[in-house]
Amino acid sequence: MATEWPQTRKTGLADALRGAREMADQHYGIWSWIATVDHKRIGIMYGVTAFIFFLTGGVEALLLRTQLVVPNAGVLDADQYNRILTMHGTTMVFLVIMPLSAAFFNLMTPLMIGARDVAFPRLNAFSYWVFLAGGIFLNVSFFTKNVFSGELGAPDCGWTCYSTLSSKAFSPGHGVDFWALGVQILGIASLASGFNFIVTILNMRAPGMTLFRMPLFVWMTLVTSFLLIFAMPVIAVALFELIFDRLFNANFFNPDKGGNPLLWQHMFWLFGHPEVYILILPAMGIVSEILPTFSRKPLFGYPFVVFSGIAIGFMSWGVWVHHMYTTGLGTVANSAFGISTILIGVPTGVKVLNWMATMWGGSLNLKAPMMFAVGFVAMFTIGGLSGVTHSVVPSDYQQQDTYYVVAHFHYVLFGGAIFALFAGFYYWLPKFTGKLLNDGLGQVHFWLMLIGFNLTFFPMHISGLLGMPRRISTYSEGQGWDIWNLLSTIGAFTIATSILIFIVNFIYSLRRGEAAGYDPWDGRTLEWTIPSPPPHYNFENIPVVHARDPFWHEKYTEDEQGRPIPVVAGAANGHEGEGHDEHGGHGIHMPSPSYFPLIAALGFPIMATGLIYDYALVAVGAAVLFVGIYGWALEPATEAEEA
Amino acid sequence: MAQAAGTAHLETSTGLDNRKLLMWLFLGSECLFFGSLIAAYLLYRDRSVTGPYPGDLFDIPFTSVSAFVLLMSSVSMVLALAAIQRGNVRGMQIWLLTTAVLGLLFLSGQAFEFTEFNHEGLSLSTNLFGTTFFVLTGFHGAHVTIGVLILLSLFTVSLQGRIQQKDSLNVELAGLYWHFVDIVWIVIFTLVYLIQP
Numbered sequence: 001m002a003t004e005w006p007q008t009r010k011t012g013l014a015d016a017l018r019g020a021r022e023m024a025d026q027h028y029g030i031w032s033w034i035a036t037v038d039h040k041r042i043g044i045m046y047g048v049t050a051f052i053f054f055l056t057g058g059v060e061a062l063l064l065r066t067q068l069v070v071p072n073a074g075v076l077d078a079d080q081y082n083r084i085l086t087m088h089g090t091t092m093v094f095l096v097i098m099p100l101s102a103a104f105f106n107l108m109t110p111l112m113i114g115a116r117d118v119a120f121p122r123l124n125a126f127s128y129w130v131f132l133a134g135g136i137f138l139n140v141s142f143f144t145k146n147v148f149s150g151e152l153g154a155p156d157c158g159w160t161c162y163s164t165l166s167s168k169a170f171s172p173g174h175g176v177d178f179w180a181l182g183v184q185i186l187g188i189a190s191l192a193s194g195f196n197f198i199v200t201i202l203n204m205r206a207p208g209m210t211l212f213r214m215p216l217f218v219w220m221t222l223v224t225s226f227l228l229i230f231a232m233p234v235i236a237v238a239l240f241e242l243i244f245d246r247l248f249n250a251n252f253f254n255p256d257k258g259g260n261p262l263l264w265q266h267m268f269w270l271f272g273h274p275e276v277y278i279l280i281l282p283a284m285g286i287v288s289e290i291l292p293t294f295s296r297k298p299l300f301g302y303p304f305v306v307f308s309g310i311a312i313g314f315m316s317w318g319v320w321v322h323h324m325y326t327t328g329l330g331t332v333a334n335s336a337f338g339i340s341t342i343l344i345g346v347p348t349g350v351k352v353l354n355w356m357a358t359m360w361g362g363s364l365n366l367k368a369p370m371m372f373a374v375g376f377v378a379m380f381t382i383g384g385l386s387g388v389t390h391s392v393v394p395s396d397y398q399q400q401d402t403y404y405v406v407a408h409f410h411y412v413l414f415g416g417a418i419f420a421l422f423a424g425f426y427y428w429l430p431k432f433t434g435k436l437l438n439d440g441l442g443q444v445h446f447w448l449m450l451i452g453f454n455l456t457f458f459p460m461h462i463s464g465l466l467g468m469p470r471r472i473s474t475y476s477e478g479q480g481w482d483i484w485n486l487l488s489t490i491g492a493f494t495i496a497t498s499i500l501i502f503i504v505n506f507i508y509s510l511r512r513g514e515a516a517g518y519d520p521w522d523g524r525t526l527e528w529t530i531p532s533p534p535p536h537y538n539f540e541n542i543p544v545v546h547a548r549d550p551f552w553h554e555k556y557t558e559d560e561q562g563r564p565i566p567v568v569a570g571a572a573n574g575h576e577g578e579g580h581d582e583h584g585g586h587g588i589h590m591p592s593p594s595y596f597p598l599i600a601a602l603g604f605p606i607m608a609t610g611l612i613y614d615y616a617l618v619a620v621g622a623a624v625l626f627v628g629i630y631g632w633a634l635e636p637a638t639e640a641e642e643a
Numbered sequence: 644m645a646q647a648a649g650t651a652h653l654e655t656s657t658g659l660d661n662r663k664l665l666m667w668l669f670l671g672s673e674c675l676f677f678g679s680l681i682a683a684y685l686l687y688r689d690r691s692v693t694g695p696y697p698g699d700l701f702d703i704p705f706t707s708v709s710a711f712v713l714l715m716s717s718v719s720m721v722l723a724l725a726a727i728q729r730g731n732v733r734g735m736q737i738w739l740l741t742t743a744v745l746g747l748l749f750l751s752g753q754a755f756e757f758t759e760f761n762h763e764g765l766s767l768s769t770n771l772f773g774t775t776f777f778v779l780t781g782f783h784g785a786h787v788t789i790g791v792l793i794l795l796s797l798f799t800v801s802l803q804g805r806i807q808q809k810d811s812l813n814v815e816l817a818g819l820y821w822h823f824v825d826i827v828w829i830v831i832f833t834l835v836y837l838i839q840p
Contacts, residue, residue: 119665120661120665191672194668194672195665195668195672196665198664198668199661199664199665199668202655202656202657202659202664203657203659203661203664204655204656209656229668229669229671229672230671230672230675231675232672233675233679234676234679237679237680237683238679240782241683241778244774244778248767248768249767249768250767250768250774251768251770251771251773251774252683257692257693257771257774258687258690258691258692258770258771259687259771259774260686260687260690263686267679267683630796633796634800
């Protein structure tokens with residue numbers, strides 16, 4: 001009875017799939033990627049996909065900046081500008097920073113806690129495929145009108161999609177439908193990976209890896225995952241309300257029937273402010289790994305940094321009204337949220353001071369990952385400070401909806417998150433490609449990006465204070481904005497150049513890069529104890545952890561002044577070159593590859609398309625989803641025992 | 644070998660089963676989902692510009708009976724779990740089926756109620772009451788439907804002899820979900836039906 005399933009599979013599609021299945025089992029060829037449940041491969045797919053979306057969102061940004069280079073430029077008309085602006089914001093938040101963070105969750109978390117995979121490998125694959133489906137679905141919206149005649153079909157409501165800009169009356173066409181359903185699909189991916197990583201981190205730690213021995217990045221992954229599973233349902237409800245309003249004539253945001261458009265703002269920002277920390281906490285985690293490694297010192301005040309991260313997680317739920325000061329909620333609400341917003345700066349400041357104290361007195365090794373990490377600390381601090389100016393209600397009244405706000409959130413999301421993510425690339429990619437990125441090109445990339453970034457976004461503080469509203473598609477001359485816009489556009493193209501250098505560096509390094517070896521940076525954590533790239537089972541033997549920074553303590557001990565001195569050769573139970581290939585991982589049972597996560601994921605865009613165009617497709621999508629889920633539930637999860 | 648989760652045989656760091664922890668996290672997340680829907684309902688209560696209003700439509704005795712049916716289904720769910728934990732497959736099958744039937748009874752009650760309301764002039768677009776009521780109770784009904792599907796799937800799989808005493812976690816997880824959906828109904832029934840301004 002128990003063997004019924006494999007038999008039915010063989011009589012069905014299996015003949016066609018058997019070859020593919022063999023490829024999948026053998027870890028080679030395209031099918032081994034499509035059916036993979038290996039966290040490292042899923043992480044790589046997340047990273048590559050999100051990077052492609054990064055280039056898309058970047059080209060959109062360049063179009064916007066080209067339009068704004070001089071007053072009354074005619075590159076884009078107002079409608080095109082609106083739509084491209086909306087897609088730039090949506091793409092960078094949901095299709096770039098979140099999935100790039102997810103890429104690092106996937107790649108690093110199991111390695112750093114000494115696990116062979118995540119708790120639910122197939123759910124993990126499902127997250128990726130749903131993310132990919134949602135990302136493609138969102139971008140398809142461009143083509144729902146005749147693109148070649150210059151009409152774009154994309155959403156036109158800005159990434160916050162405020163009501164009533166988003167209602168059918170003011171946004172006819174399907175752009176907003178695609179936006180709402182697309183973000184809804186992406187939310188499913190985030191939820192699934194949030195659940196998965198919490199269970200992984202709580203349950204899959206190697207022996208001795210207590211919570212307070214976990215690397216900071218793992219801690220931040222945990223906090224971010226909790227934020228995800230509690231914030232995504234809120235935006236899910238808001239999106240459902242928007243979808244019901246638009247597709248089924250409900251009245252949630254319809255003032256004619258007594259509906260209140262402010263409800264959207266409350267729900268969007270109740271999700272949106274935790275979302276801000278969903279974007280930045282992983283970046284903080286990455287930097288908290290890199291700074292100690294390249295300062296050759298342990299992280300200063302580890303418990304403070306951990307608890308600051310947790311405090312930020314809790315407090316992020318109590319600050320959302322600072323996005324809404326000008327909506328007239330009254331002085332009591334504004335003051336209360338002003339105070340909570342000032343307070344959330346405290347744990348953030350604690351982190352910044354701890355990072356600086358980590359570097360203080362360390363022997364700094366200014367390789368590219370470290371440069372980006374230091375760049376993060378500096379740029380994020382500027383963004384954090386301008387953030388504190390937003391907490392002051394009267395000052396915020398002046399800044400609301402101006403370029404000052406645009407400057408602020410780009411300092412935290414680009415100067416913060418993107419700098420940290422690039423730091424992560426330079427630091428951790430060698431673990432998975434086996435090749436070091438070229439450090440010289442990395443330095444050029446860093447300096448060009450740092451200069452370009454500041455050239456783009458610093459002038460926006462000034463144009464904003466001079467009164468330039470955000471989201472306008474053009475402006476007339478003589479308002480004192482011209483020079484600042486010109487500088488911003490020059491800066492944007494400088495950033496683009498620096499990204500090209502990174503791509504060149506990446507391709508060059510894949511071909512001719514210096515071999516990374518196990519431990520190119522004299523690292524501190526478990527991922528550096530295994531080969532680069534790691535075998536699919538990660539650890540031949542599950543490590544036993546005796547301390548925070550376990551690998552460091554295997555390599556070094558301290559003299560009386562607390563300086564690190566290498567452990568005498570032979571005294572350590574060193575990992576390098578020892579034991580790893582003795583039996584090549586035979587006998588380690590890893591989860592089997594599976595097509596069902598992909599099939600289940602495909603159901604969502606089909607259903608969403610059906611909701612917009614033809615309800616019959618909804619049934620098709622639901623059927624696909626059910627096939628995926630039932631196949632998933634009934635197939636055995638692990639490789640069959642070898643007889 | 645039929646054991647579903649690949650890691651089920653491994654010890655976990657917390658001692659909690661992976662799938663059970665996942666289910667608890669999922670239910671935590673669902674709290675925010677229903678919390679947001681209920682908040683929207685409460686925010687818009689009494690804000691409808693035109694009728695029909697809740698007082699014109701609600702049939703409290705009828706809905707009380709269907710709420711009672713759903714509550715009783717939690718009892719039969721507990722009995723199903725108790726049966727399989729003792730190794731009584733037959734008992735589990737009976738109680739799973741009972742639970743599913745009670746769930747279906749509740750759903751037909753909801754379908755009847757929706758149709759009734761519709762006849763009396765309330766649709767999704769009539770007023771804020773229609774919008775918030777149908778979306779909130781509709782999402783709850785969708786959750787019950789998924790629960791019934793899970794119960795019937797477990798029942799079908801168990802007919803093939805694939806749920807034994809050692810697989811009782813499958814029933815326990817379905818039960819956790821089922822009880823949660825039940826509790827949500829208690830909240831909705833109280834806030835929407837019983838406490839009317």
